[in-house]
Amino acid sequence: MAKILTKEDTKTKKTNKKNTKTTKKKEDTQITTVENEKKSSSSPFEGITKKPKRILIKEQKEIKDLYPYQKEAVEKIFKRLEEMPPNANLLFQLPTGGGKTIIFSEIAKRYIQKYKRKVLILTHRIELSHQTSEVLSSIGISNKIINSEVKQLPNQTPYQCFTALVETLNNRLQENEEFLEDIGLVIVDEAHNNSFRKIFHYFKDVNILGVTATPLSSNKKLPLYQIYNDLIVGESIKSLIEKGYLCDADTYTYEVNLSSLRVGSNGEFTVSSHEQLYTQSVMLNKLIQAYEERALNTKTLIFNAGILTSKAVYEAFSKKGYPIKHLDSTFSDRDRAEVLEWFRNTPNGILTSVSILTQGFDEPAVESIILNRATRSLTLYHQMIGRGSRVWKNKRRFQIIDLGNNLRRFGYWQTEIDWRHVFREPHLYLENRYKDNWDYELEFNYELPPEVRERFVNSSYEAYSVKDKYQEYIKKGIKPSVILEESLHDHYERIIGNASEKEEAYELFELLKDEIKHRLKQYCKCINATDNYYLWQYQQYITKLKKMINNHYDV
Template sequence: MRADEGERKELYNYQQKDIDAIFAKLEGKPDNYHLLYQLPTGGGKTVIFSEIARRYLQDYKRKVLVLTHRIELSKQTSQMLTGFGVKNTIIDSGVKELPYDNDFDCYVAMVETLNNRLKDKKFKMDYIGLVIVDEAHYNSFRKLFAYFKNSLILGVTATPLSSNIELPMHETYDDLIVGEPIRALIDKGYLSEAVMYGYDVELTSLKIGINGDYTVGSSDELYSRLAMQDLLLQSYLQRSSGKKTLIFNNGINTSLYVYETFRAAGLPVKHLDNRTPEMERRKILSWFRKTPDAILTSVSILTTGFDEPTVETIILNRATRSLTLYFQMIGRGSRRLPEKKTFEVIDLGNNARRFGLWSDPIDWHYIFKNPEQFLENIRTDAEIESQYTYTMPDELREKFSKTADISFDMEEEFRLMAEQKQKPKMVIEKSIRQHAFMCIENTESIPEARKLARELDGDIEFRVKEYAKLLSKTTKNYREWLIEDYKNRLSTLIGRIFYKYQEDGEDGIIELKKL
């Protein structure tokens, strides 16, 4: 299959600089030299290696092979190469033979297909001078390298961290070139700025599988719960209502629950996973592109090879311990448009607290050389949980503008109650009273006050978790019961004291606080 159309892209200054650095590194190197190049998602890796292929053919007069792991990437790559004037063909399952004297300068091949052809000796490719490996952090490419011992190999990736800890990338590649960082690409106007919102999610029920990431089963169990579905829907309505949104999940069951939850809310949503038939998948993606407020919930399908610049919100409805996946998911929203300088990221998996913000600086050279140490130092969920401090969002704080002090030091209040020989539950009573007064002071009716109380869920859950820690031994079920009981009692207390407040004004409030 040959691409017959393509578009030549103009190279940005940083892209040209990196291309020059790559050729300077390759100059004079022996055959079988392996070089790795890192550039963030959205930085234009395909553009860069298409220009590298063109320039290599021109300067070295030897053929080029580009390896990909998905058919969509093969088609996109072939089209881009054509745009750069590189005469290429795709080696897919339909290509059974490749004559030695064929007419192409460059080949784009799926890993498994090419491996089968070379293993069966259907192809002979000893004339290849440069092998370019797209998404090089995947380990499926390694088995092909034995066939190209007389070729230079250039791996390209956004995250130079192997998908298999047993096969670190520094054992495969001799050197690493690091491209422009995310922060610089944002500041120079090449990528959109991520506005990130995090929610405290208790992940202690998640299990880690043999691949080092959370298992699908434990993720499905957690994220399919009604409370998590409600958190997802409310965070979308609060942060992203009416915006084109991608939701990433860890399990198909979770994604289907998301689909039903959003559909029941009357929102324009569709579900996509790796079992979706090709024709239906195309229709869904076409719908997503054309629909301004479309919501697409997905599993393991849109992290690579998918480019839709109009995406305005990314929702991480999952936790991951994979740095690569973290960057891939957020990167789907980072494409810059004239009218799109920012995009939202809603994090429901404590991922930013595990890895840092998407645009934070990262020492890729350290990670490349010391992957074991990096992975060992990833913060555990227990550490994240213990260090979490709730901060009321500014827009919510404005709704409590008539309340001067909304803080509540659970540890200090617990200590005071102990000194006064009061029961620990009195701390919770005091917290509920403070929340009740906050709601009443800032509204004019009981329904309004109770509605405002429902927006305190984050603060309530944080306070209850802090209280539970001070009790030392509590079960998860007990903590969940405490949260639910707190909300019920808050609603009841609002009704009980509202009329007293309206009748006595500020003096009444002072008196009630002494009760």
């Protein structure tokens, strides 16, 4: 269960980490061996017209036996693929840490053994390609990584499988559509990412298997059901925890006023608005407070939205004497490797980064995950938390510290989700999530960023609560619309009181737009108005304010 921290809580003495845990400890992981798979005698996939080439399978190696739930997933996926027509696509969902790479590598091996054709595995990061290649090699599948250095493949006979970066392969296929030969199955890792779509038309008569922890498209305008015909849902997070395959989590959330965050064209909170909020001393102090209260002396990952924030976090923790390193995408491979090696070898090490560690990174000893950011992406939410969910030695629990109101947005990480509903009705799912969260954000009063306040030095600044004004005026029998008149006058007085000329007044007017929007949204929520009414009211407000400014300076 999450702990919603109040001001009183933050004044209490720091407690030992062991005493903060309230949930029953799960049993240790049970490693179960499985029998060798029985060879299927059913007919090949329907619709394969190319003459299959003979592919020799190396002597099989085993890195470990599949867990029962993994074996069940392999059987279910392979059976479903056999039933599908050649141009149909299948999506498979399994939580981060559940072993998706092992499962789809086993699928690739079975396919190659049975149909004597080659498999293509697509990734969007080079570290994922290397990770997949290592697993394939460990089970005896000869494979080739197609990266930027691979310009041609004249002799493809030695390879049973290809792992390719989507951007690189797209370039090669644009130059030569027959760059790869005899591909019978395409597997897409992190299939929620829409960057893969541009390559699918090269494989129209081939089954495509997508795998993801969250079957929710990275682009809400391009839902996954447009590409994939069906979804197979794997073991849930809750089930994997109960069976000892994943660690359970204690979640602690610190309330943060996110009203200053802006949403970009991609539907996510912008990096720039994150940087303005999370680099402020009040937020850095809150982060350190949260760490000291809940994660002190644990191996900790801190996720931030921007590089400037991560560097500010590094400086703040360093001044306090804590062992911390910063890592971002500008690091060379060598520097990145050195930082990760330091992190692995430092029991109470802290690593602050941006999104670079959400995929292709595995350090099971991580005990605490700090979300020092807000996100509107369910996928990113699960990816970040998943970095701490691995079972390791005596570790059966980890901690999530939320400094971005993400728990309110997406719920507990362990909570079961109806993935079929998410897959079939993504717009409905997202609308409900965003509406509930926005209602929560509107409970906060908008606070001008410090750099904006500096432009209004001639005006006293007081937080203006539309909600409080509304309740007060309803009790007094005053029309709620008076609130808008007062707010309009307040903005007008602050602008002309700090601008010596019209051009400067319009600069200040632009700086107040976020506050104006927040007040109007609070007002519309109070009167239960529609979105269209809000948009109309906003245009009316802006028009009136501009007219008042013009009248003042044009006299």
